[in-house]
Amino acid sequence: MKIGRYKRELSAALAYVVLLLAVGVAAPMFFGAGNLRDLALNNAPVLLVAVGMTLVILVGEIDISVGSQFAVCSVAAGWLAKEGVPVALLPSVLLLGALMGALNGALVGYLRLPSIIVTLAMLVAWRDTLRWVTQGEWVQNLPPNFQWFGLGQTLAQWLIVGIALGVLAGFSWMLRNVGAGRAVYAVGSDAEAARLAGIEPRRVVFGVFVLMGALTGLAALLNAVRFSAVPSNAGIGLELKAVAAVVVGGAAITGGRGTLVGTLIGAALLGTIGTALTFVGINPFWEKAIQGAIILAALVSDVALGHFERMRVGGLTLNTARAAK
């Protein structure tokens, strides 16, 4: 077992364990089965988006439009359910997400526009389009079989967590063992080298954005079915949560390095803090500050643990994206 390769994930896991221990001492009832189930359920959508975000960050891009896509998909799911298409709900929402992802992917992959700008534009454009179309109205009076897919609460809850973890495990396996998964790392490490090795970087980037969109659609649907109405303002700030989870999980924002196990730990760490604070009885006013501090601490711990690899000879990795390569 090559532990060295997973040092970053380990340091995030260590932080998580410390957090859990601290909470365990201060408020043991945190570990009640009900609480753990609720935590898993509430964070499953973020986790799914973070899985997609990991892929995007692995190829050295970023997608900050996921929050708006999430809202669009949520509302669309509600509308479709009202129109009475329960069977086609899942594929159509996935398709809608994939289409929005494809737009990003085409602009970034094929036209080679910087992803942060493209997705910034989409973040604003989708959100405002949705506001314009819905005028803030929620989708209400959904058919009764919308909530929990009509399966009943307990079964559907397991299903949602199961799907999220299954997707995570599936992608994790593919990233390690399938050619397409390795291509993601190859393109993220050095697109030119990947191209010379016979990989089509544009197609990889495009595909990753399509997956990102589809996963966002899936997350939106799984989140929406937990309730009996769909709000029109879902997913605000989701992009930051997902990016933070990926980065805390040890992925390099410059691409080519990171694992989904790390993302799982990152999402768990950030998703637990808020609840843990309430259990311990710390005032929620400080939650945002603590989250920011954890992101910074995750970065600094890399250095403190002495695992920081210099990415360039001179040690300067100043560019946000791949330009330095």
Add this chain to the structure above:
Amino acid sequence: MSEAVPQTEARTLKLTAPWRERVFPNNEWVLLVVILAECAVFSLTGSNFLGGGNAFEITRLAVEIGLLALALTPIIITGGIDLSVGSMMGLSAVVFGALWRDAGLPVPLALTLALTVGALGGLLNALIITRLNFPPLIVTLGTFSLFRGVAEGLTRGVENYSGFPAGFLFLGQGYVGGLVPTQLFVLAAAAVGCWWWLQRTAYGRSLYAIGYSAEGARYAGIPVRARLTLIYVLSGLASSLAAIIYVAHLGQAKSDAGTGYELMAITAVVLGGASIFGGRGTVLGTLLGLFGIVILQNGLRLSGQPAELAGILTGVLLVATILLDRLSTRARARPARTQTFAEEEEVRNSQVAVLSAVILLGALIVAGSNWMLVRSVKENAAAAVVGAGAPGPNAARPAGGKKSVVALMPKAKGDPYFVSCKTGADEAAKELGVELLWDGPTDLDPAKQNEVVEAWITRGVDTIAVSVENKEGISTVLRKARERGIKVVTWDADAEKNARDFFINQATPQGIGYTLTDEAARITGGKGDFAIITASLSAANQNEWIKYIKERLAEKYPELKLVAIQPSDGDRDRAFAETQTLLKVYPQVKLIMAIAAPAVPGAAEAVKQSGRTDVKVTGLSLPNMCKPYIKEGVIESIVLWNTVDLGYLTVYASDALASGRLKAGDTSIDAGRLGKIEVAGDEVRLGAPFIFNKENIDRFNF
């Protein structure tokens, strides 16, 4: 392809390049064309768009974001980014307010210290970025949360510093020479200074070198770390300065200052032709990008267009600009340094298909928005013909037979609460035959409210009706509206008394707080524990209600105990999760009181899923959202007034005021289907808050 032109040749060519390439090295002229086109369109569709007054008003609104954009320009030129600028504004504003009011320091000293805090925050970013070699995107993402979080923690989200001396407010609200907004000089000085520094000094040029290649710049003897440190410190400093101006502009300092400004600023810089990968960008471009956005927003507002269009068009413009730039760069065969994989133009069928799909999709979006634009432009043109006899803000009172224009502003357009108010407002406007303008911030944003009122003053409406988010901030501009002969009413939430003619009062904060507490006492039998789910921790309204809830508890229900207040950020899903946690941490809680419209169904769903039938939910929300839960018995009751009637009454009162049917001293007003409504002093009273429960909920549909 003719891409063989080597880089050196391109460089030397540039020295002898025509002036156009020297002034606009990154095709910034495109923006100039866009701005001219915007001006041309809006001068046709907007009322009073082309006027000196409006031109200066636009610049006033652009100053805070402009300062941030100027600070971001050198950072983006070096290939970095700073997402923490907006959060730093919040922190600096709070520090400034606290030092001035709580520590009793004089304004200049508090100001200096606030600027120091900004510089220190910038230094923190700089140190992590340059010493630990982390990507700026991630570092500033961390400080983005950190700075805002510290600001909220310091003020507990509640503190709202106001009452600053007039001399200080002049910085943000005054005019020099009666026309030019004071803060414009700050922006102008910053822009000129920044331009000179970046584009005319060796120091500034070295930043471009760093952006092209940090490694190369280092070999060339440029102290890369020191230079980067300086620009991040400057960025922190500029954010603080923007915060000071923001505080002076709104007359209040709160932890939510500058929320979302970082995105606007980055958009302006990138629209202005700067490359996010570094090495390219000009101050002129940034300014053009900035005004491109601001004029678009202002013009849409003056044309009575939906504000959402601004976001959509900005997004399209952003992608179109970089796309155009990318294509023209390719055409001119300047080796683009941003691309990562070798330029290879073997176009396959699949790629053609993808490209076509993208272009088609883009075209659809543009066509869609154009169609909406054209449609509403037509409506407007028709309206403009009707109202052609009444140009200029002073001629706001229409001659007989003209449609009176009522401009109605909610706190947030997308909020279901206000959406239901609009239903009533539309109904009244139809009955009375007045033209109703409905505009406001998309999210709670006090600065945006001022902006909209300014636009309405310029446009020249008859009555302005505002649901006030920020009393101190908006009162100045409302007084200005009254000076120009526009009637002003406030509804839902009041401004300062001398800033409006009437207040349409649906319920006082005291009334709401007391009714909620009484209802809680009724449900719990007057004793036991309960918890509150609020909107955001810095929400002014909710904090006011909580104050009265606590007051009522202390005086009347000593056995009823408030154990926790958790935020929901107006997000149903967050309210759901917070309620779940509350139920576990405080299992003895018998009642959840949610005091934000989306939070009540969220809390109810959490209680329902937990299976805890002994816990009840109450709060302040809309009947339709809560109907299923009320019928199931999860929600015991909700407290609210008839929001549809509130919108209806507001428009009736506004029109009566404009036509002289409602004057000071009246004791009642005739309000259509509502009959006679009581007027007490300068308040029009809708009536007491109403309690919706299982028995009566079916009678309401909003």
